Amino acid sequence: MGLPIIFSIDDDAQVLRAITRDLKSKYRDTYRVLSTDSVKEALESLMDLQNKGEEVAIFISDQRMPEMQGVDFLQKAKKIFPDAKRVLLTAYSDTDAAIKAINDVQLDYYLMKPWDPPEEKLYPAIDDLLNDWQADYRPDFKGIKVIGYQFSPKSHQIKDFLYGNLIPYTWMDIETSDQGKLICSTNHFETADFPVVILEDGTLMKNPAVLDIATKIGLNATVKQQIYDVIIIGAGPAGLAASVYGASEGLSTLLIERKAPGGQAGTSSRIENYLGFPSGLSGADLTRRAVTQAARFGTEILSPKSVKEIKVKDKYKTIVLEDDTEITAKAVVITTGVDYRKLETQGIEDFTGKGIYYGAANTEATSCGNKEVYILGGGNSAGQAAMYLSKFATHVYIIVRKTDLSSSMSQYLIDQISTTENITILGCTEILEACGENHLQGLKLVDLNTNAQRSVSADALFIFIGAKPYTDWVGLEIIKNSKGFIETGREMNNYKDFKRVWKVDRDPYLLETSSPGIFAAGDVRAGAMNRVTSAVGEGSMSINMVHQYLSEI
Secondary structure (H helix, E strand, C coil): CCCCEEEEECCCHHHHHHHHHHHHHHHCCCCEEEEECCHHHHHHHHHHHHHCCCCEEEEEEECCCCCCCHHHHHHHHHHHCCCCEEEEEECHHHHHHHHHHHHHCCCCEEEECCCCCHHHHCHHHHHHHHHHHHHHCCCCCCCEEEEECCCCHHHHHHHHHHHHCCCCEEEEECCCCHHHHHHHHHHCCCHHHCCEEECCCCCEEECCCHHHHHHHCCCCCCCCCCEEEEEEECCCHHHHHHHHHHHHCCCCEEEECCCCCCHHHHHCCCECCCCCCCCCECHHHHHHHHHHHHHHHCCEEECCCCEEEEEEECCEEEEEECCCCEEEEEEEEECCCEECCCCCCECCHHHECCCEEECCHHHHHHHHCCCEEEEECCCHHHHHHHHHHCCCCCEEEEECCCCCCCCCCCHHHHHHHHCCCCEEEECCEEEEEEEECCCEEEEEEEECCCCCEEEEECCEEEECCCCEECCCCCCCCCCECCCCCECCHHHHHHCCCHHHHCCCCCCCCCCECCCCCEEECHHHECCCCCCHHHHHHHHHHHHHHHHHHHCCC
């Protein structure tokens, strides 16, 4: 199989020569550039390429062609190469058609003619689309392989870790994967060995700890400096934004993450209301872009590492990691976000990781093929998971205590769910019990209006309920509200202990905690909006306040 293909079509010979010339000039070393002026020839070529196992990375089609409009061609091309990016080449008068095509054929971009100079008007857009395509592109797989049992909490933990850290891997269920069975037979694996992780260089890891995997693949970096201007704890949207702005503005910046970057937003299958992305983007895409951006500006990333304590001495902050490593900073930003609240219902704990999952819809979606799937929760994360899982499952049921989703979910998601035939809302419903033998097989439900109970078959349950802040580790008399969220700014004046712990001759900054120089941003902060955009905004704002604080010491 050769290089991935950039495929362009235009019936105007002059335009076709120009686009082909510019594409080859930039991409000839990493992509094959194919072009044609005939729709019929193009469709025949695509069928031939598919039969040969070739991959098309991106289509670029003119809108106005005599045989077929560009939008219609892209719709046909999508059926042959569904993962390829789609670009429409338009004149100014065709922009309405291009905008309509964003919804009709999931158009990724429309390019105005002329595109001179290509360095400004062509290459940046194509680069971005190719980077996105490469992030999901899976050629003949040569990366990490994970072999284990589907209903194994340890297997789920490893898959979730790799997915969350944007590390490509292939999953092999030893009960259904022929290749997995062959590898197990060749290496004489025993039951106690699973899950098995095979690295790209052939290294075998039997029943490994996540930290051991991180070390082997180079994620678990070591601290490079003795003191940092700012240490950010938590790599969700707020933490990533803070790290980008901190590093880009010249601060020595360290970002510490206990699990995987992206936080809860990183697990979202589709975020459609994020500014600047009219066709939406996945949480993984947003995370990948942010991590790349932070690293480019010089942010050091330490993951997976947990912070167990912050100590203060002479205005310096000492971060104590779980292994007792100590790191010094002048300022700290806490962006640890929230965890999904645990469901205490009978049977839930027994089957967690064995058909019941907190979040993790993306990780386990492929295992839900042709199955009955339930989602507990009525927020945006639950809605996004339902839409994603509906592509795999026979049917998806959303369980909520309220009558409908109107009070807890964005309208765009409600509209999408209402038009998806295999999603059903079970309003005024609760789970009484999770049932099964070695894994989840059914749920006992109750109607809150009538108290009528019924049992249903369930192959998987994904839980998206509540928001418990990850702040149990936070000490230093940092003020938290009754639910554990960190208080900041003037709101702390409402607490009788504030004047006792605050010993600075100024009011705290908007995002500053009751410990000077320690800030909180995003979902972990009391009063936060619990939206990706607001978390990014607060993370960015926190760096401005860090600058103000550093000017004082």
